[in-house]
Amino acid sequence: MDWTALKLTLALAFSTTSILLLLGLPVAAWLAFTRSRWRYVVEAVVALPLVLPPTVLGFYLLWGMGPRSVVGGYYHQFTGSTLPFTFPGIVIASVLYNLPFAIRPFTSALAAVDRRLIEAAWCLGVSRFETFARVTLPLAWRGILTGLVLTFAHTIGEFGVILMVGGNVPGITRTLSMAVYDDVQALRYDAAAATSLWMLGFSLVTLVFVQTLDRGRGSR
Amino acid sequence: MWSRFVRQVFLSLDDQSVGTTRCCSTGVVLWVALFLTGCQPAATQLGPNSTNQSSASDANSEVAVTETGDSAHPAASGTVRIAAASDLRFAFEELAKEFARIEPQIELQVTFGSSGAFFAQLSNEAPFDLFLSADIDFPRKLIAQGQGIANSEFTYGVGELVLWVRNDSPLKPQEGGMRVLADPRAAKIAIANPDHAPYGRAAVAALKSLELYESVKDRLVLAENVSQAVQWVDTGAADVGLVAASLVTAPALRDKGDSFVVPADSYPPLVQGGVILNWAKAPGAAERFRVFLMSEAGQAILNRYGIRNQNG
Numbered sequence: 001m002d003w004t005a006l007k008l009t010l011a012l013a014f015s016t017t018s019i020l021l022l023l024g025l026p027v028a029a030w031l032a033f034t035r036s037r038w039r040y041v042v043e044a045v046v047a048l049p050l051v052l053p054p055t056v057l058g059f060y061l062l063w064g065m066g067p068r069s070v071v072g073g074y075y076h077q078f079t080g081s082t083l084p085f086t087f088p089g090i091v092i093a094s095v096l097y098n099l100p101f102a103i104r105p106f107t108s109a110l111a112a113v114d115r116r117l118i119e120a121a122w123c124l125g126v127s128r129f130e131t132f133a134r135v136t137l138p139l140a141w142r143g144i145l146t147g148l149v150l151t152f153a154h155t156i157g158e159f160g161v162i163l164m165v166g167g168n169v170p171g172i173t174r175t176l177s178m179a180v181y182d183d184v185q186a187l188r189y190d191a192a193a194a195t196s197l198w199m200l201g202f203s204l205v206t207l208v209f210v211q212t213l214d215r216g217r218g219s220r
Numbered sequence: 221m222w223s224r225f226v227r228q229v230f231l232s233l234d235d236q237s238v239g240t241t242r243c244c245s246t247g248v249v250l251w252v253a254l255f256l257t258g259c260q261p262a263a264t265q266l267g268p269n270s271t272n273q274s275s276a277s278d279a280n281s282e283v284a285v286t287e288t289g290d291s292a293h294p295a296a297s298g299t300v301r302i303a304a305a306s307d308l309r310f311a312f313e314e315l316a317k318e319f320a321r322i323e324p325q326i327e328l329q330v331t332f333g334s335s336g337a338f339f340a341q342l343s344n345e346a347p348f349d350l351f352l353s354a355d356i357d358f359p360r361k362l363i364a365q366g367q368g369i370a371n372s373e374f375t376y377g378v379g380e381l382v383l384w385v386r387n388d389s390p391l392k393p394q395e396g397g398m399r400v401l402a403d404p405r406a407a408k409i410a411i412a413n414p415d416h417a418p419y420g421r422a423a424v425a426a427l428k429s430l431e432l433y434e435s436v437k438d439r440l441v442l443a444e445n446v447s448q449a450v451q452w453v454d455t456g457a458a459d460v461g462l463v464a465a466s467l468v469t470a471p472a473l474r475d476k477g478d479s480f481v482v483p484a485d486s487y488p489p490l491v492q493g494g495v496i497l498n499w500a501k502a503p504g505a506a507e508r509f510r511v512f513l514m515s516e517a518g519q520a521i522l523n524r525y526g527i528r529n530q531n532g
C-alpha cells in the first residue's frame with residue numbers, strides 16, 4: 001500500500017469536494033429554480049464531463065493551464081509556478097471533471113423540495129437567502145450529501161485527466177489510481193492487488209452508503 | 221463500452237427532464253454516475269481479449285496504415301499488428317510508406333506506447349504480431365516466458381537520449397549542456413516513467429552517473445511514455461525534457477527546439493530490439509516487415525531519425 005499516494009488522493013478528494021460544495025450549490029440552486037431558457041445550456045455544460053473523454057478534457061487543460069496560455073500566464077506571473085504537474089493543477093482538473101457528479105444530485109434534491117414550504121417562508125417575510133439556508137437546504141440535505149459523497153468517491157477513482165496533466169510526481173500528483181496503473185505496467189502485481197483491494201472496498205462501502213441515503217429519501 | 225456509456229448518459233438526461241416530479245430521478249442519475257466510476261479501471265484492462273488497444277492505455281494512440289495495390293508477392297499478405305515503442309512514432313510513418321511500396325499486399329496496424337507497458341500487456345497475450353521494443357531485454361524476456369517465437373528476436377538499432385528545450389526557452393543547452401538542468405528556470409523536467417519506459421530508465425541512469433539526480437529529482441515529471449514527455453515540453457507545460465533523439469529530430473519537431481546529446485557513456489545503451497509473438501496471426505507478414513527493418517532501406521530510415529545502426 002502506497003501511503004503517500006493515499007494521503008495525496010484523500011487531500012485531492014477533500015479539496016475537490018469542498019470547492020464543489022461552495023461552487024456547485026449556487027449553480028444548482030439557480031438551475032433548480034430558474035425559468036431562464038439558458039438553463040438548458042448550463043445544464044448541458046455541467047453534464048459535459050459525463051460524455052467528454054478525460055483525454056479531451058486533459059488536452060484542453062494542458063493547453064489552458066500551460067505557461068503560454070492566458071490563464072496559465074497570469075498564474076505564472078503571480079505565483080512563479082505553472083499549473084500542470086502541480087497539486088492546484090490537478091485540483092482544478094478534478095473540480096471540472098466532477099461538476100456533474102456534484103451539481104446534478106444537488107439540483108434534483110433542491111428541485112424536489114416542496115415549493116409550498118418555500119413560498120410559505122417568503123410570505124412570512126423571510127428573505128430569499130434565509131429561506132434557502134433555513135428551509136430549502138435542510139430539506140435537501142440528503143441529495144446534497146449524496147452529491148458530495150459521489151464527488152469524493154469519483155475523485156478517488158479519477159484516472160484519465162490526471163494521467164494527462166498530472167506528471168506522476170510522488171506526493172504531489174501520483175494518486176492511488178496512478179499508482180495502480182504504474183504497478184501493473186511495471187508488473188508489480190502484488191502492490192497493484194493491495195491498492196486495488198483497498199479501492200474496491202472503499203467504493204463498495206461508498207455505494208452502500210449512497211444507496212442507503214437514497215432509500216431513506218424515498219420512504220420519507 | 222462507449223455506446224453503453226452514451227446511452228446511459230442520455231437515459232439519465234431524459235429522466236432528469238421528466239423527473240421534475242420529486243426525487244426519483246436522482247436514483248437513475250446516481251446509477252449512471254456509479255456506472256461511469258465503474259468504467260474507469262477498464263481503461264487499463266489487460267488480457268488476450270482486449271482487442272481495442274487504444275483503450276488499453278489513454279496515452280497510446282493508434283495509426284492504421286492501409287495500402288491497396290496489386291499483389292506482386294502473393295507469398296506473404298495480411299495485417300501485421302505491431303506494438304511499437306513510442307520513440308518510433310515519427311520514423312514509423314516513413315517506414316510504413318516505404319514498406320507499402322515494397323510489399324503492397326501487407327497492411328500494417330501500429331499502436332505506440334511505452335515498451336514496459338507493452339511488455340505487461342504482451343505477458344497477458346495482447347493481440348499483436350510483432351513487438352518493437354526500445355529495449356532488447358523485453359523481447360528476450362518474452363521469449364524466456366515462452367511467448368515470443370524462439371530465435372525471432374532481432375536488434376534494429378540503438379536509441380539516443382537528448383536533452384531538449386523549446387526554441388523560446390531561456391535555457392541554452394547548446395552552451396550549457398547538461399548543466400542547464402541545474403538552472404532553477406528548469407522548474408519541470410520531463411522524462412518518461414523509468415518504471416516501465418526504457419528512455420525514462422536511461423534518463424535516470426544518466427542523471428545519476430552525471431551526479432545530477434539528487435538536485436533534480438524533485439523537479440522531474442514522469443510521462444506515460446517518451447512521446448508524452450516530448451509533448452509536455454512542446455506545449456510548454458515542462459521546461460526541459462530528457463527524451464528520444466528520434467522524436468525531436470523528426471521533421472515535425474526539428475525546428476521547434478534545441479537539443480543537446482546526453483553523453484552516451486552516462487547510461488546503458490538503448491539497444492532496440494523486436495520479437496514476433498507466438499500467437500501472431502500473420503507470422504509470415506511480420507517476418508517480411510522484420511526483414512525490411514533490417515534491410516539497407518529500413519536501416520537508412522531509422523538512421524535518419526537518430527536510431528543508429530548497432531555497428532555504426
